[in-house]
Amino acid sequence: MxxxxxxxxxxxxxxxxxxxxxxxxxxxxxxxxxxxxxxxxxxxxxxxxxxEPVMDDQVRWWKGNLHTHSLWSDGDEFPEMIADWYRQQGYQFLALTDHNVLSEGMRWMGVTKIVARSDDGVVGRYRDRFGDHWVESRANPETGDQEIRLKPLDEFRHLLEERGRFIMIPAEEISDRSEGKPVHINATNLAEVIAPAGGATVREAMQNNLRIILEHEKAHGREVLPHINHPNFGYAMTAEDLAAVASERFFEVYNGHPGVNHLGDKDHPGIEQMWDQINAIRCGAAGIAPIMGLATDDSHEYHGKPGSRPGRGWVMVRSRFLTPEHLIQAMKRGDFYASSGVSLADVSFDESTRTLSVDIQAEIGAAYRTDFIATLRDESAEGNAADLHKIGVVVDSQEGTTAKYQMTGNELYVRAVVTSDRPHVDPSFPDQLQQAWTQPVGWKQ
Known part of the structure; x- marks a missing residue:
């Protein structure tokens, strides 16, 4: 039945x-x-x-995406359609991060503009999914053109959210510029929109925007997660910039938009190499906590068009409860990993033995390699950043579904990247394989 x-x-x-x-x-x-x-x-x-929705308080992994765009800025789909897609694909949380706006208040958009950005069937699919009574249309009072009202988050979230199953988190991509380059920072779990702060340099713009985000967090008494977006987009940010903004603790180690220069070029490092360059400075001469890595979609296109489609990258957060506060607290503790397709059953660091352990949730027929990556200190060096050598070295590589690495004492930190032999289901760059990235551990302040 x-x-x-x-x-x-x-x-x-x-x-x-x-x-x-x-x-x-x-x-x-x-x-x-x-x-x-x-x-x-x-x-x-x-x-x-x-x-069945999760009703207990057991610690578990929750899947989410923290970088998504809708018709409220430069995406090509209605926000509730996007959220419904993520919910159906097994995500437990989603942040819509439109540029310099929260989806709130009254907003009408011309049907011609919506169709031009999407396709001829976008409005019909919206009506089919949510019904004629949900889709509000009108003739523009001045031009007579047909318009559709874009629903704000607080209105449509009640159709989709369910305790222990799926939640939405208010967020914004604060999109700034400095020195002719893009400076984009996502702020997750905001109470109100934040305007870009500007700055004379890229580094100053990063610092100014981050300061405002942290002031917002304190003023509103809520957990807010700021993270730096796609540093190689327009080659706007350097490892030195990201190392210098000490209060920023998160950045995108993988962004699914094909235009963000993930692999770098002959003059710029790829993002993973940049990650280790940042943390070589932070954990070396600066003596501060390493920056942690997220994977995100940065999705804009939802109708098969070339570009930034959903489902390419996500974070898995370990928490007892599916709430914005508990998820962000867990991420601030480093209790999460980034993924573009590989799932982990467990990742842990034993402080007493200085051992990083990874347990892979294997797919049938897939093979896995775990590379443990560290930056090593030159024992003969004086300790400043220039004396660090062997940045981002693979100190051990293991095959199979479990892997462990015990630190020797010469590492500034260690992290793991797990690579499957399966190709990415929707690659954003050539020959992309499914991967998972753990956070740097073992560093000492």
Whole structure:
């Protein structure tokens, strides 16, 4: 006998169980077909989820994306359609991070502009999914052009959120410029929009915007997570810039937008190399905590167009509760990892033995390699940044689904990157494989 749970979530459950990857468009089409079948059989679909929501307080991994764009800025889809896609794909939290705006207040957008940005079917799919009564349209009072109201987060979130299953977090991509270069910082769990602060240099703009974010956090008494976006976008930021802004503790080690120069070029390091350059300075001469790495989508396109599509990168956060506060607290502790396809059952660092351990949640038929990466100190050096050598060295490489590395005492820190032999399901650069990145550990202040 068929369950009365909503068809879209049943399909999401099937997709997860069979390890199939469905596109945004395919999911929406399958939803409509399955709901039609259920309606024909006389079964009334309720708006709930296929799996039971988590109701206990056990520590577990939660999957989320903290960089996403909608029609509120330069994305090409309605925000509730985007959130519904992530929910159906098994994500537990999502932050819509439109440029210099929170999705709040009254906003109307011309249908012609929406279609030009998306495709001819975008409004029809929106109506099919949420119904004619939900989609509000009007003629523009001045021009007579047809418009649709963009729903704010506080209005549509109640259609999608469910305790222990899926939440949305208010956020913004604070998009600034300095020295002719983009300076973008995401701020997650904001109470109100933050205007770009500016600065005479890229480094100063980073510092000014971060200061305002931290002041916002304190003034509103809430956990806020700032992170630096795509430092190689426009080659705007250097490792020295990111090392110097000491109060910034997070940046994107992987961003799924194909235009962010993830691999670098002959004159600029790739992002992973930059990560170790930053932390060589931080954990060496500066004596401060290393910067931690997130993976994000930075999604803008949701209709099969070339560009930044959803589902390419995410974070897995270990927390007891699915709330913005508990998730951000866990990330500030470093209790999370970044992924572009590899799942970890566990990652831990034993302070007493100085051992980093990784346990991989393996897919059938896949093979895995874990590289332990460290920056080593030159024992004959005086200790300043220029004396550090062997930055980002692979100190050990192990095959299989478990791996351990015990620090020798010569490392400033150690981190692990796990690489599958499976190709990425939707690569953002050539020959991309599925990976997971743990946070740097073992550093001493």
């Amino acid at each position: 068929l369950s009365t749970r909503c068809a879209d979530h049943a399909l999401a459950s099937v997709a997860t169980t069979t390890n199939e990857s469905f596109s945004f468009e395919t999911i929406q089409t399958m939803n409509r077909l399955f709901c039609f079948i259920i309606a024909t059989l006389g079964v009334f679909p309720l708006i709930s989820v296929a799996a």
